[in-house]
Amino acid sequence: xxxxxxxxxxxxxxxxxxxxxxxxxxxxxxxxxxxxxxxxxxxxxxxxxxxxxxxxxxxxxxxxxxxxxxxxxxxxxxxxxxxxxxxxxxxxxxxxxxxxxxxxxxxxxxxxxxxxxxxxxxxxxxxxxxxxxxxxxxxxxxxxxxxxxxxxxxxxxxxxxxxxxxxxxxxxxxxxxxxxxxxxxxxxxxxxxxxxxxxxxxxxxxxxxxxxxxxxxxxxxxxxxxxxxxxxxxxxxxxxxxxxxxxxxxxxxxxxxxxxxxxxxxxxxxxxxxxxxxxxxxxxxxxxxxxxxxxxxxxxxxxxxxxxxxxxxxxxxxxxxxxxxxxxxxxxxxxxxxxxxxxxxxxxxxxxxxxxxxxxxxxxxxxxxxxxxxxxxxxxxxxxxxxxxxxxxxxxxxxxxxxxxxxxxxxxxxxxxxxxxxxxxxxxxxxxxxxxxxxxxxxxxxxxxxxxxxxxxxxxxxxxxxxxxxxxxxxxxxxxxxxxxxxxxxxxxxxxxxxxxxxxxxxxxx
Amino acid sequence: xxxxxxxxxxxxxxxxxxxxxxxxxxxxxxxxxxxxxxxxxxxxxxxxxxxxxxxxxxxxxxxxxxxxxxxxxxxxxxxxxxxxxxxxxxxxxxxxxxxxxxxxxxxxxxxxxxxxxxxxxxxxxxxxxxxxxxxxxxxxxxxxxxxxxxxxxxxxxxxxxxxxxxxxxxxxxxxxxxxxxxxxxxxxxxxxxxxxxxxxxxxxxxxxxxxxxxxxxxxxxxxxxxxxxxxxxxxxxxxxxxxxxxxxxxxxxxxxxxxxxxxxxxxxxxxxxxxxxxxxxxxxxxxxxxxxxxxxxxxxxxxxxxxxxxxxxxxxxxxx
Numbered sequence: 001x002x003x004x005x006x007x008x009x010x011x012x013x014x015x016x017x018x019x020x021x022x023x024x025x026x027x028x029x030x031x032x033x034x035x036x037x038x039x040x041x042x043x044x045x046x047x048x049x050x051x052x053x054x055x056x057x058x059x060x061x062x063x064x065x066x067x068x069x070x071x072x073x074x075x076x077x078x079x080x081x082x083x084x085x086x087x088x089x090x091x092x093x094x095x096x097x098x099x100x101x102x103x104x105x106x107x108x109x110x111x112x113x114x115x116x117x118x119x120x121x122x123x124x125x126x127x128x129x130x131x132x133x134x135x136x137x138x139x140x141x142x143x144x145x146x147x148x149x150x151x152x153x154x155x156x157x158x159x160x161x162x163x164x165x166x167x168x169x170x171x172x173x174x175x176x177x178x179x180x181x182x183x184x185x186x187x188x189x190x191x192x193x194x195x196x197x198x199x200x201x202x203x204x205x206x207x208x209x210x211x212x213x214x215x216x217x218x219x220x221x222x223x224x225x226x227x228x229x230x231x232x233x234x235x236x237x238x239x240x241x242x243x244x245x246x247x248x249x250x251x252x253x254x255x256x257x258x259x260x261x262x263x264x265x266x267x268x269x270x271x272x273x274x275x276x277x278x279x280x281x282x283x284x285x286x287x288x289x290x291x292x293x294x295x296x297x298x299x300x301x302x303x304x305x306x307x308x309x310x311x312x313x314x315x316x317x318x319x320x321x322x323x324x325x326x327x328x329x330x331x332x333x334x335x336x337x338x339x340x341x342x343x344x345x346x347x348x349x350x351x352x353x354x355x356x357x358x359x360x361x362x363x364x365x366x367x368x369x370x371x372x373x374x375x376x377x378x379x380x381x382x383x384x385x386x387x388x389x390x391x392x393x394x395x396x397x398x399x400x401x402x403x404x405x406x407x408x409x410x411x412x413x414x415x416x417x418x419x420x421x422x423x424x425x426x427x428x429x430x431x432x433x434x435x436x437x438x439x440x441x442x443x444x445x446x447x448x449x450x451x452x453x454x455x456x457x458x459x460x461x462x463x464x465x466x467x468x469x470x471x472x473x474x475x476x477x478x479x480x481x482x483x484x485x486x487x488x489x490x491x492x493x494x495x496x497x498x499x500x501x502x503x504x505x506x507x508x509x510x
Numbered sequence: 511x512x513x514x515x516x517x518x519x520x521x522x523x524x525x526x527x528x529x530x531x532x533x534x535x536x537x538x539x540x541x542x543x544x545x546x547x548x549x550x551x552x553x554x555x556x557x558x559x560x561x562x563x564x565x566x567x568x569x570x571x572x573x574x575x576x577x578x579x580x581x582x583x584x585x586x587x588x589x590x591x592x593x594x595x596x597x598x599x600x601x602x603x604x605x606x607x608x609x610x611x612x613x614x615x616x617x618x619x620x621x622x623x624x625x626x627x628x629x630x631x632x633x634x635x636x637x638x639x640x641x642x643x644x645x646x647x648x649x650x651x652x653x654x655x656x657x658x659x660x661x662x663x664x665x666x667x668x669x670x671x672x673x674x675x676x677x678x679x680x681x682x683x684x685x686x687x688x689x690x691x692x693x694x695x696x697x698x699x700x701x702x703x704x705x706x707x708x709x710x711x712x713x714x715x716x717x718x719x720x721x722x723x724x725x726x727x728x729x730x731x732x733x734x735x736x737x738x739x740x741x742x743x744x745x746x747x748x749x750x751x752x753x754x755x756x757x758x759x760x761x762x763x764x765x766x767x768x769x770x771x772x773x774x775x776x777x778x779x780x781x782x783x784x785x786x787x788x789x790x791x792x793x794x795x796x797x798x799x800x801x802x803x804x805x806x807x808x809x810x811x812x813x814x815x816x817x818x819x820x821x822x823x824x825x826x827x828x829x830x
Binding site: 073074085092093102103104105107112113154 | 685687689694701702706707819
């Protein structure tokens with residue numbers, strides 16, 4: 001088989017971190033090659049070097065046997081390398097077609113854009129690679145999965161032969177993940193080479209031919225996927241044996257902490273997204289909310305945390321009515337929140353990491369006489385960085401925007417768990433995290449449970465819900481379509497309830 | 511109705527520079543650069559054209575008509591030259607666009623008065639005698655029943671220039687390759703750059719084009735409504751143009767409509783003493799009318815108007 005990418009001795013030093021330490025990588029034409037590694041192992045750096053976004057300190061790259069210098073993304077594009085970034089680069093009020101042709105527009109005379117011809121070519125590409133997306137739809141009107149397909153089409157339109165995907169499934173729903181896997185297979189089948197950056201072992205098992213495992217900037221090894229199992233991959237990636245199943249001790253739930261009564265919530269556009277929901281949550285209990293993204297989970301969480309007003313119904317925390325309280329008072333009443341959208345609600349990206357750690361400490365723990373107490377803040381930041389293994393190139397002084405997504409997530413989880421609130425609301429706590437970090441965060445969540453705290457866990461990952469929760473509520477269409485004890489249900493039954501089938505109730509236990 | 515009809519030519523004359531300047535703002539903001547320096551750019555354009563016309567009138571052959579249009583073109587290039595300062599500050603050196611624009615506005619008046627003092631010995635230009643005047647009747651079009659007398663007789667030709675420019679700007683922004691790239695830079699420059707679009711280059715072209723149109727607007731304004739340039743020649747019309755841009759939702763034809771609306775608002779101040787009820791009010795009130803109407807219109811309509819997403823933000827290629 002022909003080698004299409006050959007990277008030799010790639011080294012890249014960032015301030016405070018050796019991101020790539022003489023890495024060798026060979027990728028065969030027409031294969032799906034996975035790059036596996038923890039958050040901060042150097043996968044994205046390596047691919048940014050391949051795509052010309054970053055220049056290596058040393059090492060060389062051959063594409064199709066030719067030695068090349070990839071000085072910027074335009075050079076990469078000319079060499080047939082395309083990249084789907086984790087954060088899409090799309091113009092929200094352009095159509096799919098306009099986004100794809102931008103920079104390589106088909107033109108009639110006088111520089112008039114020939115949209116018809118562009119649309120036609122895109123339709124053909126959609127057909128031959130089984131990509132379902134409407135070329136004339138506006139980006140802001142289509143789903144995340146379709147936006148990702150637009151990004152893939154951008155590369156195909158430019159006749160890319162090597163397609164790099166940077167953690168493509170982090171933002172997708174389970175159904176969309178399955179579609180993407182099909183797309184990847186059809187790309188490889190047509191002779192394109194796919195490089196898949198990921199830390200999800202299941203996905204590698206599902207689609208990849210070859211996996212190269214990186215750990216702390218070095219190549220741990222390259223293996224045929226058919227010859228290595230998930231446990232081995234995890235151990236090589238983290239450098240120790242990984243516990244897949246969380247250890248949950250049996251314990252009794254205590255007094256009621258949170259009562260939600262007939263809660264109805266409208267979203268920003270005035271559409272009813274939560275329709276008369278009621279439930280209780282007790283001390284020492286983890287209550288899971290399962291459901292497909294967009295079935296009212298966000299609005300439910302926003303209502304409890306005070307980010308959205310309630311239309312009708314009541315929310316009681318420790319028996320006290322907090323329905324009308326401002327966010328600050330809710331926090332003081334014992335509420336903690338790990339939000340789903342870490343960029344919008346979790347962090348101030350242009351602040352330093354240490355500032356994000358104390359951003360909502362309304363009491364004066366970190367200030368004296370109205371002045372910030374740097375020494376205490378630094379101490380707290382270092383403690384959280386150490387405890388939760390938050391990797392940032394300049395430690396507590398890192399600008400949060402420059403951290404990888406997984407480490408941003410760890411920072412929020414660290415901040416909220418450290419406060420040890422009476423009621424902790426956690427949405428997608430392990431989104432974008434690798435198995436090692438997931439294991440740690442799960443154990444910390446269970447520790448909160450043992451300390452008799454109440455936890456409301458919203459997640460799209462059924463594995464996570466089943467592993468951690470005592471009770472599970474399934475939301476579909478703004479209503480609770482079923483309530484199950486975690487010990488008495490399984491993925492299949494929850495899956496049916498998620499689709500809104502109340503018939504899930506009559507599902508026979510095997 | 512008769513009052514309304516008699517207000518029309520004046521309104522269109524005032525509207526023309528507002529529309530043209532708003533088109534300049536449109537190009538700049540659509541590329542992602544907020545251009546509040548338009549007030550200053552208009553000032554420079556007005557000064558250059560007024561000063562040049564004063565001298566041209568002494569040159570045989572430039573006395574009537576031709577001299578004015580040469581002066582307008584010179585004003586446009588003057589505005590373009592002045593806008594290079596904004597391009598350098600906001601694009602090359604990534605300074606805050608609002609502050610750079612505000613600084614240019616202050617600089618413009620000071621600069622023009624300073625040069626006036628050197629050239630003419632006082633803080634304004636000497637008066638010119640020609641200026642751009644109304645056309646009695648446009649051939650052919652003026653003969654159309656109803657529309658002819660209304661729009662093509664006794665109208666200042668500057669509005670025709672404005673309408674032609676509206677069509678040109680619309681075509682460039684929405685139909686051409688350059689326009690597609692321009693708009694992408696104003697919404698998501700990181701996306702444009704990732705596809706090889708040269709964001710800084712596009713934005714520089716847009717700011718210079720905006721300076722050209724702003725300078726032309728200033729020139730047309732002073733040559734149609736005044737006989738000399740003074741420090742208060744532009745009196746906030748650059749800002750009203752920006753209001754027209756927002757009111758017109760960053761669309762060329764929107765700017766046309768909004769410009770005509772603001773032109774009427776300005777004229778209302780002049781005609782108010784002829785309108786029953788309104789003429790009971792003190793005259794200061796009329797001078798305030800255009801600005802009050804501007805504020806009311808903006809409050810009512812601009813809350814729903816969404817401009818280019820990246821406008822006003824400093825472009826950082828590395829930002830995620």
